[in-house]
Amino acid sequence: MAVDTSQSVAQAAGDDARGRSRGTGKPEGKLKRSVSIHWYAWAMVAPVVVVIGVIIGYPLVRGIYLSLTNATERNVARTIGVNEIPATYEFVGLDNYTDALTGDQFLGTLGWTLVWTVACVSITFTLGLGLANMLNRRIAGRSFYRMLLILPWAVPGFVSVFAWRFLYDERRGLLNTVLAGGGIDAVPWLNDPTMAKLSVIAVNVWLGVPFMMVALLGGLQSIPGELYEAAEMDGATAWQRFRNITMPGLRSVSTTVILLSTIWTFNMFPVIFLLTRGGPGEATQILVTQAYKFSFEISPRDFAQSSTWGVLILVLLMLFAAVYRRVLRKQGEAW
């Protein structure tokens, strides 16, 4: 079946691969022509487009709709025994958004989520950069260190989080046992609001450093050594070399990993959920875990509010990505 069109498609693909822009035809023949040229590409992306439309697009639309209603566990369609009870929730417009954006809870949680994200990403990036620089030198046992330092990434996240919970245990965990040996009182690692915040950040940094390190190390290794030699000939100091060669050389890698890491941290469900469940009180609750709590941990489950928070999180992240991209573009980074 492909034989008939192979010639024109091959040309089109060849053109495309070389990135040459073609003139557009007259309006009437345009659609037909673009179908005959592009049907291959469209056929290849079709499975993903269909799957995304069905399992992401449709739930997303429903989620946005739910956020405009007052749906809870009590009034959605459900089946009890043999009785099917139809949905009785109502459309309430933007009420949920007004409530969320004017109430203390959303803004308070957002504040801590931002602190958490900025703290985690900046600490992780700094440590990752430092370690990558160390590993980029010629040093005995380099691959051995590298392997050990990557270990936190290799272990499934939820397993590591339980390991930390084990160490943090207030009465009998290892950290407090060791402190007691030194005559220091037990630290309420996960039971005091401030300590709990520091503890969850520490765990997330521990989990995140290996990825940063490996990514930045890859970036460092792609910087040609000649640049450093030349700089040294010209008498540049170590700091100047770092500032003027290493940092620009790492630009594209760092912008990517910072973007990824910010999004991941903002949505980091397992660390908070498994370590503290958002507690003590709501001290460590980030937006994602709080939204989860609305729909699965309180009674009656508040689907509408949960969806509202979910949509707000998505909007915030998209705004962030757009601004980030614009800033990068202004600085000349084509992305």
Add this chain to the structure above:
Amino acid sequence: MTTAATTPRAKIRRRGERSPLASFGLHATLIVTSVIAVFPVLWVLLTSLKPAKYANTADFVKETTLANYRQLLEDTEFLAWFANSLIVAALTTVIGVFIAATTGYAVSRFRFPGKRGLMWTLLITQMFPVAVLIVPIYNIMATLGLLNSATGLVITYLTIAVPFCAWMMKGFFDTIPAEIDESGQVDGLTPFGTFWRLILPLAKPGIAVTAFYSFITAWGEVAYASAFLVGDENLTLAGGLQKFVNQYGAQWGLMTAASVLIAIPAGLVFLFAQRHLVTGMSAGAVKG
């Protein structure tokens, strides 16, 4: 550890050399950070080998025994959870990679109307918080009777795996020179033929890494698994471990033994594959 021997030029020799103090500092820092990185994992391993009643002692080794493992395998649903996780993660990976492969290639090679929109969709769907989809998917699955089933969970995980796999494979396809495609076309292959016969074999390592990464993501997923699965034997590992450690108490002996059994296979494959992981991810993102 002197660098001088390998590099003939005097200039480099001077730069590569360090004072003994600097070397000491470097090694000391690396050793301390390595210990911090390894210790929690090591401690879990050591604890799993102690009798459960000594789980909270500070000794590194105490009456080494495999009792925790025996109890875990015989008295708990661990094997069922393990099987559930394996099935769900494997199905997610196979279906995800299969659906996404051609898209990764098309987006990497062709220009076509709708490409920009598709790229943005792939990128933005990766930003989706669990929170925005979990409620609607939960309600839909409830209507379809797929809650608490592997099928439902696989479909749910595909919402994460498909965009991710397409994005990552685009990154790998980008690293294969376009000249190879052109040579295929010169020889009369259709674009699909080029993809299937020339590019796919070359991209095998990239596909393996993509598959591995989506497997690990499904293997470690917590939120959907916690919300959708109830009952002891239906859980995946992430849900199962929560049974050992909850607000009512903690069975650290079982928890640590389970952790070791979960982490060992994943960790081994990971260390093997990780070199390629970052390449794929950042390549896809940078050149997007």
